[in-house]
Amino acid sequence: MTDNPKSKTRLHPVLVNLGCSFAIGAAAVLAVPVASSLLSPVLQMSGPGQAFAQDSENKERRETRRTPAIRAKVFEVLNEAQVAADEKRYNEAIKILNGLRDKTGRGELNSYELANLYNLYAFVYFTQENYPKALESYENVIKQPDIPIAMELNTKYTIAQLYFVAENYRAGVKTLLEWFKFKEDLQEDPGAGAYALLAQGYYQLNDQDKALRYIEVAINDYEKRGKVPKEQWWGLQRYLYYEKGNTKKVVELLEETLKHYQKKNYWLQLSSLYNELKRENEATAAMEAAYEQGLLEKDKELVNMAYLFLQSEVPYKAAKVLDEGIKKGAIPATSKNLELLGNSWRQAQEVKKAIPEMEKAAAKSDKGELWSRLGSVYLDNDEFAKAADAIESAFKKGGLKRPDSAYLVLGMARFNLEQYDSARRAFKQALKDDRSADYARQWMKFMENELARQEALKDEI
Template sequence: MTFVSKAALAALFGLGATLAITPSADAQRKKKEEAPAAPQIQISEAFRTAALAADAAIKAKDFATADQQLAAAQAAATAGNVDEAYFLAQLKVSAAQAKNDRPALATAIDQLLASPKLDAGAKGELYYNRGILALDAKQNAVAIQNFERARAAGYNNLDLDLRLAQLNIQGGNVDQGLASIDKVIAARKASGQPVPPNWYDYAISTLYKANRSAEASQWARRQLTEYPTQANWRKVLILFRDRADNKGATLGNQARVDVLRLMRETKSLADQNDYREYVQTTQDIGLPYETVAVIDEGRATGKIPASATIFTGLKTTAQGQIRTDGPVTGLETRAKSAANGRAAAAAGNVYLANNNNAKAVELYQLALSKGGVDADEVNTRIGIAHARAGQSAEAKAAFAKVTNGPRGEIANFWTLYVDQPRIVASTPVVGNN
């Protein structure tokens, strides 16, 4: 990054050895008639000599000589001479850059910015880079001050708003910081530039840390709209699940299984650990048909290795439960004669596990009509069955009935999935998050 104005230094180095030559009266009058007089640069011969020597030493990377000549120029400078102060600051910036002396560079930039001789058009970038130096020194307040001055000076760089956003968030001003990120994203999209995925990651993480999960979910949906990859689906859903389990709260297995079902649909179950969580959840809440189906799928895709014998035991247990429960038709018969909808919901779960989506919807609807069930849970699963059947409008209508709490967020994620292409972008998915 070049801070030193070549034009300014040329003005200094182009001066003759004698500065006190006065044009004749006729020459002065003629010049005045032709054009307005340019501002006169006032420097002493001693200052000029030392400054030229310092510049030559900096270019030769002879920093010991450069420091001596800068000290000589400083000593030769006349108090109150803005020209000499300006050129001296330029040289100090040049020397600090050449030596990669960041503290000295920060001081020199401050001196240059204080000069009334500095061109207004150069201030924005100088303020921005002074802010970067402050960030490196962990001087956040100084960084914010300089970034804001850079923006006021007309410096137009998207990184400026992003850095200000991060600093505001770190300082506790989450709303202002997120508004800045939103502005940067809008500007990039308007100019046809892609939005880096990690910008969304930062916003989502910030909102979850601030216990603003509903807004975090909105940002997550924005990211998935733009980047509907397997890796992003997994990351967003696991982040949602982990935050829902935070501070003594728990998502609950009935809600958790619907998150895992979405991970299965988006092909974002990464490895045997994800499959172990899935089948343990289905086993705990009495869904043996789904336990068997998920284990078989995991083995078929190679994500459950043959050496993982624990899945053999889990499958055997689930198959024993299926034999005990009897045929699903028996569950359906009992559901129709039951006083409430719980048996119908259980039969719907079996049909959902077996990918018989039409029958699942039928039984879930029966469960709602009989009552005694969690309507949000059942409507979520009606939406899942429709989504699996490719019935987008019906799926979204069911999900729209689920609006509160974590269930509402889960329904929103499923709705987003319905709106995405059916084939999720193939991206390597890494487990152990």
């Protein structure tokens, strides 16, 4: 993997470059979901002198607390501060809260009033991205006695999230586990999101076993409810299985993810992993699915698509991808790409389409190799004079990997042009290399027999 799993700059990994030949991707960061619903309404009450409204669904199971009422005058000041905060007059909001907080004597605030005061402080600080101050304020909320249970639960969960934002994962996990225990005592379901957050915390603490356990709890919870798990949850699950070396499981998870989240990187990753598992046809099919959806845009992606088609022995599709890409400008018309296009057409038995591409490729090259290959294409199309000229150009430019093969092509071209002496010289050069010796010898024998046959015909006439 390209990412360091111990890095503290990420809160969540996604499966990216898997180290395979066609894997393409980039790491993504999942911000800890400090939802606005946990921060507002900041005044957790329905009006002056009324206590916090507890969750009706779990009301009967929650213990009864005698929560003091918020006095009307206090409510009015808190409301004034909240209006200032909503209008982004943050300094004014803080000033109002400071004045209320510092009241003493008969005007001193009770525990529930203080809880709402600190909750509003936290909201202002969080909005200003002053997370240490926001965290301190939320801690002060739960220090107050006799606050509503729902308020304590929500605040503790928010504190855990803020620890994650501050990259204090150990404190975040500890707080989250306390919150889970609180939920358990109330016989309430923590919910899939909480399990996913806990999984992220354990991942950051490098406890991959617990991270995997809890992310699977979150995913299974959603699936049992008929809901589609969140994309990043599957991303963490895939990453953890990949780290365990369970490539087959990663493939299964990618296949499931793609049923709901059609993204290019997932198709590319799946194709890469299929290749790793030697499932070449499925690797091609995965990449083709991305291509057909118009998801492949970069030249390397399109060229990789062509190579996969060639690997799967469907050169015509490879040629079509390259041809269309070059014409649209998505693939640079370099000598190498033009040669690949020419070879693809040639393998698809479309020699007439291969020739102009190979000509353009050779014209862009300062080495003889492409001219040698062009000579072979001309020979296949029975253009013997052009084949001979191309091979001569190849030798002039030099740098041939297989001069013996070039001499064979030249010999065959000269033979068909009835330039037998030149053909014989070319075949003799090919004889010098053991890789072409047998073939050159057969051609020389065939040519000598042909010459003898022609002489015999002359004698008969």
